[in-house]
Amino acid sequence: MESKSCRNSLAVKTSHVLPPDTNNHGTLFGGKLMAHIDDVSAIAAVRHARKLVVTASTDSVDFLEPVREGDSVCVEAFVTWTHTTSMEVFAKVVTENLLTGERKVCTTAFSTFVAIDEDGKPTAVPEVYPETDQEKELHRSAPERAEQRKQRRKNSKEMAATFGTVYPWNE
Template sequence: MESKPCKNSLAVKTSHVLPPDTNNHGTLFGGKLMAHIDDVAAISAVRHARKPVVTASTDSVDFLAPVKETDSVCVEAFVTWTHHTSMEVFAKTVKEDLLTGEREVCTTAFLTYVAIEDDGKPAQVPVVYPESAQEKQLHEGAPERAEERKKRRSHSKAVAADFGTDYPWNGNA
């Protein structure tokens, strides 16, 4: 399987923020922006693997600035690191006041996707390699982020096992 540069997986999507996308403060719903991020990051992962993918993890989505109705949001995503069947994708969202042209990074996030074979089992993915200084910076930090994800997932599984499917606080346990 041939290695691929980070830039080959770049996916970009710009969307206008409309009234149904906003909350009572007139700012974009966080969940709506997260859906944009997952959509673009998944496209990036598919571009790299050339196979269907599933979202395995979303690291913290850091909301750095509010996005107002009439702004646009531009999500850019690319694969920063790969393991056997998984890919880490970095996503950055830039908001733009379409009337003034003022732009600002409003979110950053790291997501992990797993490539899937036709039978639903994980599929091998090509190695990704960085070229630019920014790609190299993200690539070098990826193993540490992967280890943190592994620890967080283990903790999440333990919490899920402790809580189970019942609500212990309502007397049904």
């Protein structure tokens, strides 16, 4: 399988923030922005793997600036690192006041996707290689994030086993 550049997977989507997308503060619902991020990140993962993918985890979604009604949001995502069947995707969201032209990075996020075959089983993905300084830094630091994900997943499984599916007062 031939390796591919980070740039090869780049996916971009710009959306207008309309009243139904906002909360009582006049800012974009966080969940709505997370849906945009997951959508664009999944496209980047499919572009890299050229296979179906599923979201395995979202490491972080850091909301840095508010996104106001009437603004636009531009989500850019690309594959930064790969393992055997998984891909780490970095997403950056830029909000723009369409009347003034002021632009700010409002959100960053890391997600992991797993490529699957037609039977829904994990399948191999090509390696990715960085070209720019920013891509190289994300690629260099990816194994540490992968280890953190692994530990967090272990902790989540332990938490799920502890709490189970029934609340104690419902037994």
